[in-house]
Amino acid sequence: MLSLSAVLFMLALGAVCGTVLSVASKIFYVYEDPRIAIVEGYTASANCGGCGYAGCSAAAVAVVAGEAPPSVCIVAGPEATANIAGVMGLDPGTAESLLSYNTCTGGDRAADKFLYMGINSCQALATLHGGQRVCPVGCLGFGDCVKACAFDAIKIGAHGYPVVNEMKCVGCGACEKVCPKDIMEIKTMSQKLLHLNQYDDRIAPCQQTCPAEIDIPKYIYQTKIGDYEGAVNTIRERNPLLLSCGRVCPHPCEDKCRRGVEDEPVSINQLKRFVADHEMNTGKRLPISVAPPTGKKLAVIGGGPAGLSCAYFLRRLGHDVTIFDAMPKLGGMIRYGIPEYRLPKEVLAWETDGILNLGIEHKPNVALGRDFDIGSLIASGYDAVFLGIGAWKDYTLGVEGENLNGCYTGINFLTNFAVWQQERPHDKRPFIGKKCVVIGGGNTAIDCVRTLVRLGADEVTIVYRRTRKEMPANEVEIVAAEHEGINFTFLAAPTRVLGDEEGGVTGLEYLKMELGEPDASGRRRPVPIEGSETVIDIDMLITAIGQGPDVFFKDESKRLDEDLKLTRWNTIDSEDEIALQSSIPYIFSGGDAATGADLVVSAIGAGRRAARSIHFYLADEDITPPSKTLFGNNIPVSIFESVSGITQLPRTEMPELPVDERIKSFVEADLVITEDEALYESSRCLECCLICYNKDVA
């Protein structure tokens, strides 16, 4: 009987509670927008407070009231944002997910300048003389960011600096706010791609020097731990042409390598080539992420390194890009100027295909000024134009007889030969002399002589008006040319080209020179020796004394409302050499077209800077680069006179084909290092940051 009354009691109590609640829900009914419940359903329901609202329902109320964006829930991710935007009838926008990352790799290897016994907080420590670390911009290591992170995504790693777990990070920005040294940054992929090296960045001398600003210590470290894919991705954040650069770059970074102060520098470019070749040899292209589409249309004129780089970065920033190129295939000067033995065109094609695969349109065989002009591009809906037309017009000597039969100019010769080799190998081979002279001391001249040797010229001579020390060509190229049996005639200024009755070239007359006082460029000026005229017998002459942009399009572009300003070297003028905006606001330029003939890697860096300017220009934002932009300069504090703790370790030499084998064909002469060599070479890296580095363990 007892149990029956208990059951009855509970039933009655339940009924009373239920009735009261249901009546209450009617009486106390508050109209609530039904969308609030739907929106709340799409949030993560974690009540984490990361969005700044008291719980998910409060956030949902704010979204429905229009006070918060659809992306309010930082935990649920982009899919939820799209769903919420769908409920609200809003455009989800091109919101990319933010991720936090640490910019200091020094950690506790950075020396202390005083002993600190205060409370365990970076904020507190930073107020005391800016912190106890010698490094002015380094991590203090007390982990305010770790405490601030509500998602347990940050840990202080083994080396005393924070390590972000990207899987857990939601990009709320709490760590960035608390860090007194601005070590923690929170950026989207696009923001990372747009960053230019700054004077207050935590970067090693090599990265400061690289014209493309590649994070060199990071990719070498990734190579060292066997993460070749990670290394490739790191390089691709700054340089889309890693296979090509790995082969042809004269690596200015290695000149500033900190190991190079006491030992031979790390062979950085060989490592780049190793990881790039590793990706190509696996045959599997690594995925490259692209920001959500922005709906802007851009024209890139010129498919060379600058144009490819600009197109690649613009595409990754979410724009629609079309490359207009005058040549049949992409690559520009690195396809039609750099010979096959330095950069096999199959390799280049693999690389350019990878860039086009991002969704870039390529229109070949159309030249600016001949088939279209900038006015017609703007009329057909392009929002901005990048001019990367390169420097394809050879300078001439200006001496008598240089137009005789058998006289060529450098770029012209290389291009004609490359087109024959790549496009029309069944046609008659271009003319090659027996006794050839190439005038000039740059890379174009060396490319010409090494090409001539491979084509079977009996005697090939370089005539240069200064000495070997002043030659602007890459040292490795000069050495290779010497090995391949090229004659060098230094301190010789051509004065006249001699010909026969039929108009064919027969000889070159030159004046001998001696070195005088240094000139503006710091090189000693060659002074002619009176009466020292000498004649060499030749049947072919190539002048490769420099090149500038071919700007014939300017006269043809009648629909431009204003005049495009050029410099006195016919390069496209831009007020700011970092922003690269021309005198017409929607036209940007970069690479050889803006600077005159320069390195491939400089063109790649310029392509990215122009892409940055175009991106901001399209968003109506200020394109002026930050005032602390480094632009290839070095941060004084990071350049050392001497470096302690270095054990001499020999640098890995680049493997080459034997000379007698390589001069018979256009097979690639420089070879890739082996995996073991790459692991050894990457272990030579000191993993420098701004001022700290790993000493060699004795």
Add this chain to the structure above:
Amino acid sequence: MGYMEIIIGGIFVNNILLAQFLGNCPFLGTSKKMETAVGMAMAVVFVLVLAGVITWVLYTFFLVPYKLVYMRTIAFILVIASLVQFVEMFLKKSIPALYAGLGIFLPLITTNCAVFGACILNVDKDLNFMKTLVQSVAYAVGFGLALILFAGVRERIILARVPKPLQDTSIGLVTAGILSLTFYAFKGMI
């Protein structure tokens, strides 16, 4: 037992958190930040007083006369849960400002054993209605006091060099123990 005794006893001597060890989950869970601790304390004051009074009525007028005292646990839980729901609806309609202020802490109290424990203690002592009301208020204030004191300590512990194995909840429990010992000093007062 006078009202003064009930008040001093409820807040200090028999502090529901530090002397009776009830409601430890919100004590550890919501004490990392002062802001959340204050929110939780307010919500507990609100719900505990209401629950104490209602369960006393239920106990005195239904359970005791019908000899169903052994049913009190399940009956109290049902009533407290319904009460929290009811209060939530009532506040949302009538006092939206308070509803927004208490936020998510209100529904969290449904599962707070301090509330249930206080109700049981009230009826165990055979208090009359007024004394029940006062004792409920005292317990709730005691809960809030302990929670806010504890949050103040924990906010400062973050800045201290705590050995790795002791970090976070571990040092929190040690601190709670020491806090509990200090409250032990009130034992002789009544």
